Amino acid sequence: xxxxxxxxxxxxxxxxxxxxxxxxxxxxxxxxxxxxxxxxxxxxxxxxxxxxxxxxxxxxxxxxxxxxxxxxxxxxxxxxxxxxxxxxxxxxxxxxxxxxxxxxxxxxxxxxxxxxxxxxxxxxxxxxxxxxxxxxxxxxxxxxxxxxxxxxxxxxxxxxxxxxxxxxxxxxxxxxxxxxxxxxxxxxxxxxxxxxxxxxxxxxxxxxxxxxxxxxxxxxxxxxxxxxxxxxxxxxxxxxxxxxxxxxxxxxxxxxxxxxxxxxxxxxxxxxxxxxxxxxxxxxxxxxxxxxxxxxxxxxxxxxxxxxxxxxxxxxxxxxxxxxxxxx
Numbered sequence: 001x002x003x004x005x006x007x008x009x010x011x012x013x014x015x016x017x018x019x020x021x022x023x024x025x026x027x028x029x030x031x032x033x034x035x036x037x038x039x040x041x042x043x044x045x046x047x048x049x050x051x052x053x054x055x056x057x058x059x060x061x062x063x064x065x066x067x068x069x070x071x072x073x074x075x076x077x078x079x080x081x082x083x084x085x086x087x088x089x090x091x092x093x094x095x096x097x098x099x100x101x102x103x104x105x106x107x108x109x110x111x112x113x114x115x116x117x118x119x120x121x122x123x124x125x126x127x128x129x130x131x132x133x134x135x136x137x138x139x140x141x142x143x144x145x146x147x148x149x150x151x152x153x154x155x156x157x158x159x160x161x162x163x164x165x166x167x168x169x170x171x172x173x174x175x176x177x178x179x180x181x182x183x184x185x186x187x188x189x190x191x192x193x194x195x196x197x198x199x200x201x202x203x204x205x206x207x208x209x210x211x212x213x214x215x216x217x218x219x220x221x222x223x224x225x226x227x228x229x230x231x232x233x234x235x236x237x238x239x240x241x242x243x244x245x246x247x248x249x250x251x252x253x254x255x256x257x258x259x260x261x262x263x264x265x266x267x268x269x270x271x272x273x274x275x276x277x278x279x280x281x282x283x284x285x286x287x288x289x290x291x292x293x294x295x296x297x298x299x300x301x302x303x304x305x306x307x308x309x310x311x312x313x314x315x316x317x318x319x320x321x322x323x324x325x326x327x328x
Contacts, residue, residue, distance in 0.1 A: 030060060030283055031067045033092035033113075035083055037099040037228035040072035046254045047098065050269050054276035060283075073101070075204075075232045077174075080105045088113060094282050096275065097141070099228055100177035103128055106139070114288045116278045117141035118271060119226075121177020123293060132293040140278055140291040142271055146181040149299070150188040153249050153264045156301060157221050158192065159319045160247045160262065164220045166195045170210060170237065171225035173200025178227045185223055207233050211240050222248035226255075235259065238307075245311045256304040256327055261311075266296035300324040 041048030071083040095115035129135035171182040
């Protein structure tokens with residue numbers, strides 16, 4: 001694919017047309033380098049629309065005062081370093097990074113370019129920053145709260161399947177950030193008296209081995225940790241769960257919206273609004289080293305009732321009442 005085919009500039013201009021009152025009066029065009037470890041993000045995609053709208057709320061409108069110089073690694077981590085190099089050559093003002101692998105690349109290749117990161121794991125435990133309050137270096141962003149969320153996810157799963165005694169956990173074992181999330185979930189399971197079937201995957205081919213392991217020793221439910229690998233293969237997980245009538249919980253509402261059973265996690269619209277606010281602070285002169293990491297504060301339980309009915313699950317009334325959204 002030619003390099004210019006990665007660049008998204010004017011395509012999202014229409015998204016900001018309703019936000020003209022927010023647009024900055026400066027004639028300067030800001031260049032934000034956006035890297036997603038998965039595919040390129042369209043203006044109608046789950047993450048793409050949230051990002052563009054968050055930036056528009058801060059007054060940055062694509063095609064007016066913003067060039068969103070976008071790259072997608074398409075699930076191939078070996079491409080990420082080259083994508084960072086391209087954006088450095090393009091002289092981006094700030095990076096907006098999704099995921100763990102691009103953050104590693106930023107640390108290696110662009111230590112002097114400011115970056116706002118999301119969905120990369122615990123930035124302190126991973127050694128990306130000195131502390132949440134005082135990051136140091138060139139990185140700030142939205143921190144991971146999996147330690148707090150893992151027990152709640154398992155509690156919701158146990159409400160959906162009261163006899164839950166064993167849960168299969170799928171995660172990208174090649175991603176340290178997601179491995180830490182898995183460990184937090186595994187510790188939470190122990191506290192709840194639930195045993196864990198660990199199923200780390202590293203390549204798309206590994207999912208078939210994970211499914212075979214579950215088939216030979218069937219768990220009561222599935223918890224999937226979200227990253228570029230598991231997200232790109234999510235529908236295979238939906239299909240396996242459906243064919244074996246297994247309840248499954250995911251980390252973001254993207255999953256129940258396109259066929260998964262349920263999710264509990266941060267509201268991504270709110271998350272990207274906060275990330276956009278940090279981008280705005282940097283573009284106005286603030287240093288990432290002095291901008292504390294934000295922590296998500298709004299969490300939502302989303303249940304796909306159609307999926308539940310398809311696999312023969314009756315959602316308990318109390319769980320339905322707890323849901324922030326029920327998809328029918």
